Structures are given as C-alpha cells and as structure tokens.
Amino acid sequence: MNEINEVRKPPVATTGIIGWLRINLFFNWTNSLITLFVIYCLYQFIPWILDWTIFSADFKYNYLGEQITNQEMCSRNLDPENGGACWAVIYVRFYQFIYGFYPKVEVWRVNLAYVMLAFALLPLLYAKLPYRKYFLYFTYIFPVIAYFLLNGGLGFTEVSTNKWGGLLVTLVLGCTGIALAFPIGIMLALGRRSKLPVISMMCTLFIEFIRGVPLITLLFFGMVMLPLFLPEGIDMDGLVRVLVAVTLFQSAYMAEVIRGGLQAIPPGQYEAAKSLGMSYWRMNLLIILPQAIRISIPPIVNTSIGLFKDTTLVIIVGILDLLGIGRGTLADTNWLGLSYEIYFFVSLVFFIFTFGMSRYSLYLEKKLKTGINMGAE
C-alpha cells in the first residue's frame, strides 16, 4: 500500500508568477485584450498625472525661481507650455486650511488637541497597546479636555467658534457626530425593538422622521428653528446647532444599522441569557450588543464615512470647513482659477481620513473573526 509515496505537485502552469498571470490576466483572448488595453491606459495616465502633480509642479517657487504669492506667478499661467500644478496656493493658505481663522497666538491649543486626538484614538486602534486601560480613561475624558482647549474657559481665552474653520471644523463635526451618534443609535435601536409600545413607537417615529429628511434640511432646521426651542436670552452657538443636527441625522442611520445587527442574533441567545437570570440591560450589554455590533462593523463604518464627507454640507449655513475654506480661497482674486489644485488637495485630505477608517474596519473584522474578545470585559 505504501510503495507509492511520492507527493504529486500541481501542474507548473498554475503556480508561481507565470501561473498567476495566466490565470488572472491572460486566461483567454478577451481577457488578454482587456489586460493590454488597461496597461495602455495606465501607461498614458500615470506619467501624465505624476508629471502634473509632482515633476512639473510649483511648490513654493515658480520656474523662474520667484516665490509665488498669487496665481499670475504660477508657472502654468506664465507659460502654458511649462508647468503643472501650482501647489503654492496650498502652501500660502495652509494655515487656513488646517485651522480656519483661529488666532495665531492660540494655535498651539489646536495643535495640542490634534495630538491628543491621536492619543485618544490609539487604544481604540490597537487592542494590544500596553496600559490600554489608562489610555482608554484618557479617551473618555478627551472630549471634555478638547472642549475647553479649543473653545476656551478654565483660564484659556475664549475663541469663538466663528473663528474655527478648515480641517478643525471638519474633524470636530465628524468626530463628535460619529462618537455621539453611536450610543444614541444603540439606544434608538433597542428602543425600536422594545416590547413597550410607547417607547418603540417614539423611537420608530424619530428614526423615520430624521431619516426621511435631507441633511441640508436638518442643518437649516438646526440653524433657524433650534433657537426657538430655547428659553429667551440663551443664545446657542452656531457650530453647536449644526452639531446637534449632524448628530441627530447620524444617530438615526446608526440606529437602523445596529437594528440590522440585532435582528441577526438568534433568539436562543436571549433565552440563554434570560435563563441565567440576567436583566434586560445586562443581557443587552454583555450578550446581545457585543455580537450585534460585531456583525454591523462594515455598515457602521460605511455610515460613518458617509457622515464624515457629508459634514461639507455645513458650508450652506455659513460654516467654513475644509471644503468651505477651499471655496473661499478660490473666490480670492489672488488665487482665481486654481480650482484643480484646491479640489485635488481637499479630496486628498478627505481620502486620507476615509481610507484610514475603511482600513480600520477591515482590521477590526479580521481581528474579531479570529475569535479575540471584544467589548465584554
């Protein structure tokens, strides 16, 4: 029986680089034609885009060696034959793109908040971080610190939010919206599935109403109508009004996403938890939600990315986020006509953040699939 004991190898043509090429790129003649066509397109496009964005581009000086201070000095405006992108506009306006009109003397506070944000995200990004518990405490109190740091108070001079702008506003809206909407969304999702008809009806109404209205409408609603609900004499900050609108909007979407996850949990899990004597909240916090949220990671990240990009809509109520600053710069006669550069830059910044979120979601999915514990500790 054991006489023939040689290991048979797969045919050479299906392994290695040649095998991979053959299977994936040159499987039959249509496949080969498409491959060649795509290679031709890339060959045309990649050198051109590299040339425009980097090799022929102006960064600070134009091709004559002068420092660029307005669009007329850009190489491509001086000599259309010579020159690509004129990044000088980003260089000159960089401060506004990142901080808006935040006073220069106080800008260290924004920088500190950015650094602290990175530290606050660390324990969420790396489960194996040493001393993760203490980092997490910091994450919980970070919003309070950031509020006083950015807004003022506790000995800091106040910086009114109408001086905020650019990436600062984008990040404040995005992070706060996502962070606040998550717990509210969970409560709404549980509420909608509640057996108590009043609670379930209220949650359903809220979700359906908010979800049925465009974000722009909610932003106008926040700007115009929220102050009407407040007692007289109390003025609500413009950015806070927008934040309320953005959070409400996001929590309705989050609720529906999490409800989807809740529906995927088999009834046996509820029964097992109940039979062990767990109360409603224990059952949900320890058994149901950790599993439901795990299932919902891809759509949660999806709606979060959506919100991060939708924050650009605040431009219509007069708040200048990253895109707003970009459009403001375009309206400046000094920089008229540099829309390629500005939109390219704004897109790139958004892409960096959203791509990061997307990779994080993949990492989470992979990590949780291998069975490492999450949330229940």
Next chain:
Amino acid sequence: MSEESIISLKNVNKWFGDFHVLQDVNLEVKKKERIVVCGPSGSGKSTMIRCINRLEEHQEGSIVVDGIELTGNLKNIDNVRKEVGMVFQQFNLFPHLSVKENITLAPIWVKKMPKAEAEELAMRQLEIVKIPEQANKYPGQLSGGQQQRVAIARSLAMNPNIMLFDEPTSALDPEMIKEVLDVMVDLANGGMTMIVVTHEMGFAKTVADRMVFMDEGKIVEEASPDKFFNNPESDRTKLFLSQILHQ
C-alpha cells in the same frame, strides 16, 4: 399541593394565537425527583418546561416554583430564574466569549461574585463535565457534545436547585450523545431535581423517577418508568412507544 413539591403546575393553559398548545396541564414535581417528559413533536413538552422559567408566558392556571408564583412580577421571574437552570437543544453558548467566560459571566454579573472566585468555580464545573482543558477555547472551536457540556456547566455555575433540559441531545451526532448523557446521569445521581424532555429512552429507563407522556398539549400518562415502558395504560402511549422503540 403536597408540602415537598418544588414545582407545581395547576390547570396551566397556553395558546399560540388560536393554537391551544397547553391544555389544563397539571404536574407536581418533588425535590430531587427526576422527571422525563416525552411525546411526539408539537405535543407541548418544550413549551411546558419553558413556562417553568418563564421563557414562555402561560395564560391561565398557576405555576409555583420553589414557593414563588410566576406572574407578571419581574422580581419573581428573576428569582425563579436564579433557582432554575436550563439547557437547550441548540446549546446557545455565547460565541463571542471563551468557554471560561461563558461560565463566569452570570456568577460575576448576576450573583456579584468576585472574578477570581468565579473563575475557580468555572474550572470546578468544567471538571464535573470533564472538559477542563477546553477552558480558553471559544465555543466555535468545540464539538457539539463539548458545547452542550459547557452549556450544562454554565447552568450549574449558578448553583440552581432545579435543572430543565430541553431535548439536550437532539442536535448532536450519535457518537456524542453518550458523553452528554453521562454528565446528566452523574447530575441525577448527585440529587439534582431535573425535568428532561428527551427521546433517549435508555436514559429515561436508568434515571427517571417518573415518566410524563404528552400529546396534543395534554399530559396523557404519568407513571413510573417500569409501568410506563412495560404496561402503559393509554393506547396513545402504546402507539408512541412502539414507534420510538422500533426505530
């Protein structure tokens, strides 16, 4: 109701919509008694034991468990559930937690036991069900028989007075049934009050103090195993036994 009854069902009725799933069910279970409930599927046996820890609500009649009547009172329900352990056909382990965490979760959060003590308890329970070496695995990495034994250990960790088993071996491959039944026999010999819904007639013969046969939502026959298997009274029981024993 006799003094020693730990579970007492009186004229219990329940409907699913228009379907009358439990019809005037009466059952008294004494302390340390082992009851095996059998009957064709849809006869209401699972529903009956699920009423005992209020996973299902009965609509008429009374159910008293260890002196506590099951009503809408949430506190009573929680107290009864602390007394009564339950093992399910589909195991229902918590897949996001390790075996050890599955067992320690309820002692820590419901009984407020310190974590170290709960872990010690979990290891003791895993010894009892003979799989201490699986403590750090996740449910998905275990065989069906091992999962069901973890489920038993998880229930036992709450130190219940009564154990309910809802077809504990029906979802298992044949070669794993024995390892689960062995654990249940040990438990029965240790003096646990048990109500077991099962089709394992061998188990019933060795362990049961009393057999309960249900059909169409009614208890048709209640007898000692000896009488039940050798000399049943009702024709319905005879038919059922002839079918199940001649498979």
